Every structure is written in C-alpha cells, then in structure tokens.
Amino acid sequence: MNFSSISIDQLKALDMVSYLYSLGFEPSKIVRDDYWYRSPLRTENTPSFKINRRLNRWYDHGMGKGGSIIDFGMLFFKCSFAEFLKNGGSAVSQPAVQAPLPGGISQKESKIIIYREKSLESQALVKYLRQRKIPMGIARRFCREISYKINDHSYYGIGFKNDMGGFEIRNPYFKSSSSPKAATTLSCNSGEVLVFEGFFDFLSYRAATAQHKEKKDFVILNSLSFIEKMRPFMEEHKTIRLFLDRDQAGMETARRALEWSSKYKDESPMYSGYKDVSEWFMNCAETERRKLRPGLKP
Structure with missing residues (x-):
C-alpha cells in the first residue's frame, strides 16, 4: 500500500498501536488507553514512549516530541513528509489486524516472516550501503539479502543474523528485527572483545580497520537490553572495549559496565561529537578514521 493513495485524515486515523506492531514493536505495559514502549526512535531501558490509543497519538518523553503517525514516520524513517507518503507504505503496509490485546491475546498474528536469504545483490541495498560507506566485500561477508x-x-x-537465528533488518525506509531477538557474537578465541550496539557500527569498524589483519572477538548487542546477558561471554x-552510542542510554550503560570490572574500557571518546561509530565513520575524514586502527590512539 502506498500512503499517497489515501487522504491525510485517513492516514492519521490508522491505528498506531497496530502500526507499531507491524514494525515489530510491542508495548511493555498497558495502562487503560496508554500503551508504553521502549522508544522505537532511540535506545532506552525504561519505557518512556507512549501511545494513547483513544486519541491515537504518541509522545516520547525522552525526546519531548509527539504527534500523529505522520510525525512518527518521518522521524522513524528519517525522511521528508513527501518521502513518507511515497515510500513509507512500501516498507510496511497498513496493518490488517489489531495489535495484541492486554494479556498478550491477539486476533491474528502479524509477524515478520523470513522466507528467503541470499547474497546481497539488490541495487537499492547496494546503494544504501555505499551511502553509509560500507564496502560490499565487508557487507557480503557479514550480511545477507x-x-x-x-x-x-x-x-x-539487509539482514544481520543473531546467535539464535533471527535477523536485524535494515533498508532505507525500514528498521526492525525478526524473532528470535538476540545478540550476535563472533569469536576467534582472542583475549580482547569489542562490543557494539548495532551492526552498522560493527560494519563501520570493520571498514575502518579493513587493511589490518587483527584478530578480535566481537559482540554486537542488537539492543542494549542484552548487555547483562552477554556479561559471561564478555x-x-x-579486555572488553565498549563502542556504544553516545546518547543517554549508551553512556549510562557504559558507565554501569565500568563499575562491573576494570576489564571494561569506554572507547566512545574516539567518536566524540557524533551519535555513534557509524555516524562518525560516514562523516569524518580518513585521518580521523585511523583512530580505530590497531595501535593508534586518538
């Protein structure tokens, strides 16, 4: 369904709880008409994103922003109003069923179903990876179409597989994950492990260090909520080097980890001024990228 084929009023009337469910987001708690989520727009541990189902409006307390499905879609897909109308509907269709009722009861399941995987070939996905400065050799090594x-x-x-067989999914207009949700570990029995919040951060690191044959273990959390679960492996x-986002949630998680053990090292000052490794990698000069390479310090 293309959202440009319906009126603005019809678009705003789409049930937001069902819409978020079709994107893979389920409420953490339901209090009367208020559905509370861990924000789809940023990483957080305590749910502060609310949809009032009666009003069909959302508000993210951490961002101080809210509005209609249109306001949400433009932020979620990082696009203009026209782009959301044209392409938002090609990424996720209008939900045909209601999201789960309180207690986890649903009239019909509405899940992401993976039915095929192959080597990355789509020109649209290749273009997207190039925009994010990820070499195709690295992308094809760690990701699937x-x-x-x-x-x-x-x-x-673009699919990035986790340790339980689920995928983190990205394209220019869509970000979500298939079940089961889990972290991803890559091990070569190194004494050092590098920890990333998302897989584009990991791919950016591999691109920055591509010319160096370093042997490291990696943890890609895919969600900060898995940091505790991954502690035994880490x-x-x-040495445990943390490359987490430089937002409130990422920095708070790094702070807690530093209290667990002296093994943990916060590497986020390397990309100070940027939200994460991926944003830093896309915007910095080659001389700045050398900071991530073995033996080099900022």
Whole structure:
C-alpha cells in the first residue's frame, strides 16, 4: 500500500498501536488507553514512549516530541513528509489486524516472516550501503539479502543474523528485527572483545580497520537490553572495549559496565561529537578514521 493513495485524515486515523506492531514493536505495559514502549526512535531501558490509543497519538518523553503517525514516520524513517507518503507504505503496509490485546491475546498474528536469504545483490541495498560507506566485500561477508513478509506483503532488506537465528533488518525506509531477538557474537578465541550496539557500527569498524589483519572477538548487542546477558561471554576476555552510542542510554550503560570490572574500557571518546561509530565513520575524514586502527590512539 502506498500512503499517497489515501487522504491525510485517513492516514492519521490508522491505528498506531497496530502500526507499531507491524514494525515489530510491542508495548511493555498497558495502562487503560496508554500503551508504553521502549522508544522505537532511540535506545532506552525504561519505557518512556507512549501511545494513547483513544486519541491515537504518541509522545516520547525522552525526546519531548509527539504527534500523529505522520510525525512518527518521518522521524522513524528519517525522511521528508513527501518521502513518507511515497515510500513509507512500501516498507510496511497498513496493518490488517489489531495489535495484541492486554494479556498478550491477539486476533491474528502479524509477524515478520523470513522466507528467503541470499547474497546481497539488490541495487537499492547496494546503494544504501555505499551511502553509509560500507564496502560490499565487508557487507557480503557479514550480511545477507533477505526477503520477508508482513501481513502477506513481501519486502526485502539487509539482514544481520543473531546467535539464535533471527535477523536485524535494515533498508532505507525500514528498521526492525525478526524473532528470535538476540545478540550476535563472533569469536576467534582472542583475549580482547569489542562490543557494539548495532551492526552498522560493527560494519563501520570493520571498514575502518579493513587493511589490518587483527584478530578480535566481537559482540554486537542488537539492543542494549542484552548487555547483562552477554556479561559471561564478555568477561571471559582480558579486555572488553565498549563502542556504544553516545546518547543517554549508551553512556549510562557504559558507565554501569565500568563499575562491573576494570576489564571494561569506554572507547566512545574516539567518536566524540557524533551519535555513534557509524555516524562518525560516514562523516569524518580518513585521518580521523585511523583512530580505530590497531595501535593508534586518538
């Protein structure tokens, strides 16, 4: 469904709880008409994103922003109003069913279903990776092109597999994950492990260090909520280097980790001034990228 084929009023009337469910987001708690989520617009541990289902409006307390489905879509997909009307509907269709009712009961399941994976070939995805300065050799080594369905509509995107077989999914207009959700570990029995919040941060690091044959273990959390679960694996290593986002949630998580053990090292000052490794990598000069290379310090 293309959102430009319906009126603005019809678009604003789409049930936001069902819309978020089709994107893979479920409420953490429901209090009368208020549905509370961990924000889809940023990383957080305590749910502060609310949809009032009666009003069909959202508000993110951490950002201090809210509005209609249009306001949400423009922030979520990082696009203009016209782009959301044209392309937002090609990434996720109008939900055909209601999201789960309180207690987890739903009239019909509306999940992301992966039905095919292959090597990255789509020109649209290749262009997207180039825009993010990720070499195709690195992208094809760690990612797959996946085809998936939502409500019987088919789409495709970049898939990054986790340790339980689920995928983190990205394309220019869509970001979500398939079940089961989990972290991703890559091990070569190194004494050092590097920890990233998202897989584009990891890919950016690999691109920055591509000419160096370093042997490191990696943890890609795919969600900060997995940091505790990954502690046993991380703490098998002598050194744990944290490359988390420089937002409130990422910096608070790094602070807590530093209190757990002296093994943890916060590397985020390397990309000070940027939200994360990926944003820094896309915008900095080659001389700045050398900061991430072995043996080099900022």
